[in-house]
Amino acid sequence: MSDRAPGIGGxxxxxxxxxxxxxxxxxxxxxRRYASERRFRRIGLFAVALSAGFLAFLLLSMVxxxxxxxxxxxxxxxxNFPSIAAGVTPAALSAKGGDEALSGLDLEGLAASEATAAYxxxxxxxxxxxxxxxxxxxxxSDPTLITRKGEMWVPASVEIDxxxxxxxxxxxxxxxxxxxxxxxxxxxxxxxxxTSSDSTDPTVVGIWGAFKGTLxxxxxxxxxxxxxxxxxxxxxxxxxxxxxxxxxIEVSINNLAAVPSIIFGLLGLAVFLNxxxxxxxxPIVGGLTLALMTMPVIVIASRNAIKAVPPSIRDGALAMxxxxxxxxxxxxxxxxxxxxxxxxIIGMARALGETAPLIMIGMRAFISSPPTSFTEPAxxxxxxxxxxxxxxxxxxxxxxxxxxxxxxxxxxxxxxxxIYLRNHFERRW
Amino acid sequence: xxxxxxxxxxxxxxxxxKQAIRNVSIDVDKENVTxxxxxxxxxxxxxxxxxxxxxxxxxxxxxxGRIELDGEDIYASEMDVVLLRARVGMVFQKPNxxxxxxxxxxxxxxxxxxxxxxxxxxxxxxxxxxxxxGLWNEVKDxxxxxGTALSGGQQQRLCIxxxxxxxxxxxxxDEPCSALDPIATAKIEELITELRGRFAIVIVTHNMQQAARxxxxxxxxxLGELVEYGATADIFTNPTQTRTQxxxxxxxx
Ligand SMILES: Nc1ncnc2c1ncn2[C@@H]1O[C@H](COP(=O)(O)OP(=O)(O)OP(=O)(O)O)[C@@H](O)[C@H]1O
Ligand SMILES: [Mg+2]
Numbered sequence: 001m002s003d004r005a006p007g008i009g010g011x012x013x014x015x016x017x018x019x020x021x022x023x024x025x026x027x028x029x030x031x032r033r034y035a036s037e038r039r040f041r042r043i044g045l046f047a048v049a050l051s052a053g054f055l056a057f058l059l060l061s062m063v064x065x066x067x068x069x070x071x072x073x074x075x076x077x078x079x080n081f082p083s084i085a086a087g088v089t090p091a092a093l094s095a096k097g098g099d100e101a102l103s104g105l106d107l108e109g110l111a112a113s114e115a116t117a118a119y120x121x122x123x124x125x126x127x128x129x130x131x132x133x134x135x136x137x138x139x140x141s142d143p144t145l146i147t148r149k150g151e152m153w154v155p156a157s158v159e160i161d162x163x164x165x166x167x168x169x170x171x172x173x174x175x176x177x178x179x180x181x182x183x184x185x186x187x188x189x190x191x192x193x194x195t196s197s198d199s200t201d202p203t204v205v206g207i208w209g210a211f212k213g214t215l216x217x218x219x220x221x222x223x224x225x226x227x228x229x230x231x232x233x234x235x236x237x238x239x240x241x242x243x244x245x246x247x248x249i250e251v252s253i254n255n256l257a258a259v260p261s262i263i264f265g266l267l268g269l270a271v272f273l274n275x276x277x278x279x280x281x282x283p284i285v286g287g288l289t290l291a292l293m294t295m296p297v298i299v300i301a302s303r304n305a306i307k308a309v310p311p312s313i314r315d316g317a318l319a320m321x322x323x324x325x326x327x328x329x330x331x332x333x334x335x336x337x338x339x340x341x342x343x344x345i346i347g348m349a350r351a352l353g354e355t356a357p358l359i360m361i362g363m364r365a366f367i368s369s370p371p372t373s374f375t376e377p378a379x380x381x382x383x384x385x386x387x388x389x390x391x392x393x394x395x396x397x398x399x400x401x402x403x404x405x406x407x408x409x410x411x412x413x414x415x416x417x418x419i420y421l422r423n424h425f426e427r428r429w
Numbered sequence: 430x431x432x433x434x435x436x437x438x439x440x441x442x443x444x445x446x447k448q449a450i451r452n453v454s455i456d457v458d459k460e461n462v463t464x465x466x467x468x469x470x471x472x473x474x475x476x477x478x479x480x481x482x483x484x485x486x487x488x489x490x491x492x493x494g495r496i497e498l499d500g501e502d503i504y505a506s507e508m509d510v511v512l513l514r515a516r517v518g519m520v521f522q523k524p525n526x527x528x529x530x531x532x533x534x535x536x537x538x539x540x541x542x543x544x545x546x547x548x549x550x551x552x553x554x555x556x557x558x559x560x561x562x563g564l565w566n567e568v569k570d571x572x573x574x575x576g577t578a579l580s581g582g583q584q585q586r587l588c589i590x591x592x593x594x595x596x597x598x599x600x601x602x603d604e605p606c607s608a609l610d611p612i613a614t615a616k617i618e619e620l621i622t623e624l625r626g627r628f629a630i631v632i633v634t635h636n637m638q639q640a641a642r643x644x645x646x647x648x649x650x651x652l653g654e655l656v657e658y659g660a661t662a663d664i665f666t667n668p669t670q671t672r673t674q675x676x677x678x679x680x681x682x
Contacts, residue, residue: 242488312525316588319483320538320595321515330537331527 062404069402072190072203073164074153075126075179077114079135081146084110090143102139107132111154119184126175128155130204155192155203156185158395193402197368198384202395205388207406209370213283213363213378214352214410216371220287221294221351226344228291229298230333233340236299237306238328257296264293265360273361281362281377289357294347301343305336334425341422345415352411355382381407434459434599434629435480435517440494442475442484449475453494453655455648457599462621462630464640464661467650468676473633474522476650477601480631481517482510498599515542518592518628522604524584526576526591531568534576534587535559538595554594562590563620582613589620593628600624602632606639618643637677641665649673 020026084106092101111132115123131154138152139145156164163172164187179185197209240246268289272278278285309332317327358364364383371378379387381403388400435457442450449472457463457480465473475484482503484490496503503513515538526534535555538544545551555572559565564586568579576587585605592600602621606614621630621643634640640647640661647664649657649672657664657673668674 310525312521312523313527315483315486315521316525316527316591317537318486319481319514319519319521320541320591321511321513322537322541323511326541330541335528 066401066405069398073156073161073187075156076184077154078151079114080149085146093143107135128157128203130201197370202393210379210381210384212370214380216283217286221290224291225294229295230302233299233302253296253299262356265357268361279375281365282375283378284374285361286358286363290351294351297347298343302340305339309335337425338422341418345418355386432459436497438495443491445489451653459629460626461645462625462643463646464644465633465648466640471650472653473650474603481514515595517599518597520588520602520605524588526584526587530573531576532572534591535594558590558594562586582609599629604633
């Protein structure tokens, strides 16, 4: 120990010349500082522009490709229903067992023969393979049709559809032009796309089945992951004793958030299907699997949000005589809610785009009717996109893009809702 | 002779291994303002927080000894901490209004304790509390605005109003004026003087003049011990201990 009193500059040499702020060295240093600041700003701007450019490119190419998927070319067909009625009356069709009577009718043959009659030898090739479905649906909604001739618009085949949209070969393009002058062809909004489900024929496929499947699956995920994730985070932050077990749980949750999604699919397969024998391909199983995947993300985000609530607010409430539960639900949770919702948005958005775990639990099956409950076989939008992108028929290309647009719109709607809720909580003060 | 509202006997407080309070015994009067003074880190806040068991929320904090409120042991297992804190209110060094409206800040305590039957009773509680805290005239037209949008001094008075809205028996204040300007400080001191007699008040302060102005009893803490406790006038003019003498004359701090 030295005897010298410690103090400012006690051991430091005191410089006699003061800083000269006007010196050249100092000026150069200032100039360098400004230059580096400008450089950093330019790099940042470049990064933002680059990502915005990618996003714009993605959206533009999707919209250009996908827009065609929302339209469908139709061909005019005059159908003489009585020719195949064979004694089936409107009353029989609307009575019980009417569907059976309907399926007994050779509508497929009728569509083909009428097309041949109207458009010549190759007339049947103009129509989509699923054209007869339009006839069936028409009779279903109006059984009296069976007693008379009807004029209908039925979907055109893939080749004709492509030609009508300006991308067919010369023969079909000429044919379409000819039909157009006769007023026997039109391209309009494809309502079928929004009302029907998967099919082998691209002209009659629809997104509704997958959309509904996604809706049901996401509902299960949200209803499970949000409350369980939030409550787990609350417990860990507010009640759990600080010990090795809590640390272990914390590490496990952090690791779970990083586990590849397909592993969750395997887990869902092993636990929900093989052990609990839940129905295969069902939204409930998909929802549960995705909830497992989403929960860690929500827990981590929620814990951070809860940690960020100032302790002074907690102390203030406790000192008023609020019980711990009251402190949590009256003060901590409302203040943490924006952060919790941000975590939920991220987690749900990831779950919405997930295919791998859902394929593991059988949601990649070919499902041609929309699910009516949580336990019926269903598929989801990303899986549907994956399936369609795999199809050979060229008509599926535009449907794939259209489905991607639907998925993006779904994502944006979901996020907008969550952001609205978050702002609602934030706006309060 | 004033009657005792709270009394502490042989209180020791530990943060883990470290002892922050050593064998403190003290009585808090019902009708008087009691000031705790002492150098930074001597344990004033720690001791104050034992009086409403706020130290329970600190991980690793342990309290020994006996503290009574009207003769009841507040650390007894039958004591309900929630009710205790309703009876012994607290105002913190840093104003900490809830991020809710001014009205909600005041109404929160009465609501959770069921002190107001209906809306008009609640309105009444809010108004009288704000009146008593000397804030009513400044905020009466903007009760629905955020409590955090008030100035620091107003926020602190809001916190005092919030504390008295539940009609406690004791109010503990931990350096309530340390973040305030002289005018806001004067208002709060005035307020303490007005509240005296209604509530037993304990105030921690670093400001000797403040202790002299508002309190009747003063306790001097040093290194976790209660060095001297007596009438404020005696402590400031005629301390019996040299440590007290040195501190109030500013020889160390
Ligand atoms: N949460 C805590 N954990 C561990 N030690 C603590 C904690 N709070 C306070 N202490 C210690 O206890 C002692 C007393 O602290 P306390 O806050 O009571 O002092 P104080 O007299 O209020 O000081 P000040 O006037 O600066 O507010 C200090 O040595 C401090 O380091
Ligand atoms: Mg303190």
